[in-house]
Amino acid sequence: MNKQTLACLHFSCVAALLLAACSSTPMQSARHPAGVASATVRNVTVVGMDERAQVRDAFENDVVALLASRGVQGTGSHARFGLTEMKGDKEQVRQRLLAAGAETVLYVQVTERGDFLSGPPISLGSMDEAAVDESRYDAFVRPGGSVNTKLRLGARLYRVSDGAVIWSGVRDEIMKEDDDPVVFVRKTAKAIVSAMAKDKVIP
Numbered sequence: 001m002n003k004q005t006l007a008c009l010h011f012s013c014v015a016a017l018l019l020a021a022c023s024s025t026p027m028q029s030a031r032h033p034a035g036v037a038s039a040t041v042r043n044v045t046v047v048g049m050d051e052r053a054q055v056r057d058a059f060e061n062d063v064v065a066l067l068a069s070r071g072v073q074g075t076g077s078h079a080r081f082g083l084t085e086m087k088g089d090k091e092q093v094r095q096r097l098l099a100a101g102a103e104t105v106l107y108v109q110v111t112e113r114g115d116f117l118s119g120p121p122i123s124l125g126s127m128d129e130a131a132v133d134e135s136r137y138d139a140f141v142r143p144g145g146s147v148n149t150k151l152r153l154g155a156r157l158y159r160v161s162d163g164a165v166i167w168s169g170v171r172d173e174i175m176k177e178d179d180d181p182v183v184f185v186r187k188t189a190k191a192i193v194s195a196m197a198k199d200k201v202i203p
Contacts, residue, residue: 027171029195034159035166041157041202045102047077047086049109056083058182059108062189070193072202075102090163097160104166108155108192149175155192157201167201 044067048059060076067074077086080100086093086107097105150172157167171191175184196202 025172027169027191027195029167029169029199031167031199031201032165034164035157035201040200041072041104041166041196043073043075043103044157044202045075045077045097045100045105045160047105047107049083049086049107051083053078055181055185059185059189062186063106063108063193066189066193067202070197070203077105094160094163102160104157104159106155106157106192108153108188110151110153151175153188155195157196167196167199169195 044063046060046063046067048056048063050056050059057076057078060078064074064076081096085096151174153171153173155169156165158164159166169192171188173184173188193202
C-alpha cells in the first residue's frame with residue numbers, strides 16, 4: 001500500500017470520527033409500567049421548558065404538527081398557560097391541566113440527570129424542577145463561542161388524571177456554533193415524536 005493510499009485512508013477514518021462526534025445520539029426511550037396497560041395516547045398537551053416565547057412557542061407548535069400527522073390531537077401549552085403556571089406546586093399544575101381538559105402532558109427540558117430513565121418512574125407531583133439547569137436553555141437554541149455545546153434533552157409524558165409517568169426519553173445532542181436554531185429545535189421535536197411512535201405510545 002503506497003503512501004498516498006495510506007494518507008487517503010487515514011483522512012477517511014478521521015473524517016468519519018469527526019462526523020460521528022458531531023452527530024446526535026439515538027434517543028433512548030422507555031414506556032413505563034403505567035403506560036403499558038394504557039390505550040394509545042390521542043391527546044397531548046406539550047410544554048417546552050424555555051422562558052423565551054419565540055423558542056417555546058416554535059417548539060411546541062412543531063411537536064403539535066408532528067402529532068397531528070399521526071392522528072394525535074396536540075395542544076401547545078403556550079396557547080393557554082404562561083410558563084410560570086407550568087412550574088411550582090405540581091399538584092396545582094395538574095389541577096390546571098385537568099381543568100383545561102388535558103389527558104396527557106409532555107414536558108421537554110434540558111437536563112443533566114444521568115438517571116433519567118433509571119429507577120422507578122416519578123409522578124407529576126414529585127417532579128424535581130431543581131434538576132433543570134436553567135442556564136442551559138440559551139445553549140439549546142443559541143450557539144456561541146468557538147466550542148460545540150453538548151446538551152442532554154429529556155422528555156416525559158404524564159397522565160394528567162393521576163400524574164403517572166407513561167413514557168420518558170433522553171437524547172444527547174451536540175449543537176455546533178453555526179447550527180440554525182430553528183432547524184435544531186425542529187430536529188429535536190421530530191426525534192421525540194418518532195420515539196413515542198416507536199414505543200407505541202402514539203400511533
